Amino acid sequence: MLALMLNTVTFSADLLHWYDSAAADLPWRRSSNPYLIWLSEIMLQQTQVTAVIPYFQRFTAAFPTVEALAAAPLDRVLKQWEGLGYYSRARNLHRTAQVIAARGSFPWTAAELQQLSGVGRYTANAIASIAFGEAVAVLDGNVIRVLSRLDDLVDDVSKPATQNKLWERATALLNQERPGDHNQAMMELGRMICRPRAPLCLICPVAKHCASFAHNTQGQRPVKPKKARTPHYDVAAGVIWHPSGDGRVLIAQRPAEGLLGSLWEFPGGKQESGETIEQTLIRELQEELAITVEVGNLLTTVDHAFTHFKITLFAFDCQLIKGDPQPIGCADWRWVRLNELEHFAFGKADQQVIALLGRNF
Numbered sequence: 001m002l003a004l005m006l007n008t009v010t011f012s013a014d015l016l017h018w019y020d021s022a023a024a025d026l027p028w029r030r031s032s033n034p035y036l037i038w039l040s041e042i043m044l045q046q047t048q049v050t051a052v053i054p055y056f057q058r059f060t061a062a063f064p065t066v067e068a069l070a071a072a073p074l075d076r077v078l079k080q081w082e083g084l085g086y087y088s089r090a091r092n093l094h095r096t097a098q099v100i101a102a103r104g105s106f107p108w109t110a111a112e113l114q115q116l117s118g119v120g121r122y123t124a125n126a127i128a129s130i131a132f133g134e135a136v137a138v139l140d141g142n143v144i145r146v147l148s149r150l151d152d153l154v155d156d157v158s159k160p161a162t163q164n165k166l167w168e169r170a171t172a173l174l175n176q177e178r179p180g181d182h183n184q185a186m187m188e189l190g191r192m193i194c195r196p197r198a199p200l201c202l203i204c205p206v207a208k209h210c211a212s213f214a215h216n217t218q219g220q221r222p223v224k225p226k227k228a229r230t231p232h233y234d235v236a237a238g239v240i241w242h243p244s245g246d247g248r249v250l251i252a253q254r255p256a257e258g259l260l261g262s263l264w265e266f267p268g269g270k271q272e273s274g275e276t277i278e279q280t281l282i283r284e285l286q287e288e289l290a291i292t293v294e295v296g297n298l299l300t301t302v303d304h305a306f307t308h309f310k311i312t313l314f315a316f317d318c319q320l321i322k323g324d325p326q327p328i329g330c331a332d333w334r335w336v337r338l339n340e341l342e343h344f345a346f347g348k349a350d351q352q353v354i355a356l357l358g359r360n361f
């Protein structure tokens with residue numbers, strides 16, 4: 001279908017008029033400090049605004065400046081990030097903060113910002129436009145949805161050619177005098193009004209410009225490929241008690257790179273074909289730490305979803321019967337008391353195991 005003949009001047013005026021009166025009062029919007037804007041943009045990647053706010057406030061209280069973040073040990077950064085997920089973001093933040101602190105100033109152009117670890121085109125453009133007023137457009141999931149409906153776009157938005165077309169469209173619509181506000185308004189419009197389901201078209205400030213609204217095709221836009229079935233894995237973990245009986249348990253630190261990198265966990269791993277979940281745990285502990293355990297009772301099961309797969313974690317009560325732990329398949333290991341677990345950063349599934357231990361021991 002053809003797009004309406006959209007007047008970019010009146011579209012921008014209508015959009016910004018709405019934003020000036022309806023913009024949410026978010027903590028990172030109260031400052032033009034590039035550190036705070038950068039932090040918020042990283043936190044908001046694949047995470048909803050309402051979930052980010054308390055983490056942003058806690059994180060900035062702990063690390064009020066980029067220099068403070070750069071100087072902090074990674075374990076402390078991960079602990080402050082604990083529960084927010086996608087932990088590579090925290091590792092990239094820490095690494096990038098050290099680069100910026102060593103440089104002595106924050107990069108202020110989108111081109112420079114995009115050279116930083118964990119900063120792609122969208123994030124670089126968002127920071128440059130909001131913090132420094134550079135006239136560069138943004139394209140995230142919310143903006144893609146707005147533009148797809150605005151132009152009643154029939155193309156698959158996951159394809160590179162369509163992505164290029166959307167970047168061009170976002171750039172063409174950008175208000176040159178207020179690029180930061182325009183970009184935030186587009187994202188806010190997608191989040192608050194042009195929602196994935198049941199968009200609020202009757203109160204949309206730019207409905208008169210929207211081809212999907214005119215053609216009643218909002219529910220069909222944006223066009224995306226069908227999602228593949230999400231794979232599921234069973235994972236075993238051991239709550240392994242020290243043989244002295246002093247109440248300490250064994251925890252292991254995951255390798256720095258990869259899923260949940262540098263976080264701590266109750267050691268174990270993924271079940272392989274043909275083995276029981278108890279056999280999985282025995283094998284994984286031998287491969288990861290060179291120890292042999294006696295697998296006891298099942299303490300709990302935890303269902304957890306990651307971005308591209310789901311797991312069921314089976315946590316067992318275990319006793320060490322042979323071997324001194326060696327960091328073969330992990331970065332580090334510790335014997336710790338239950339009341340010391342709060343000082344280490346764990347993923348959400350292990351946090352549920354910790355909660356159970358706190359209630360029962």
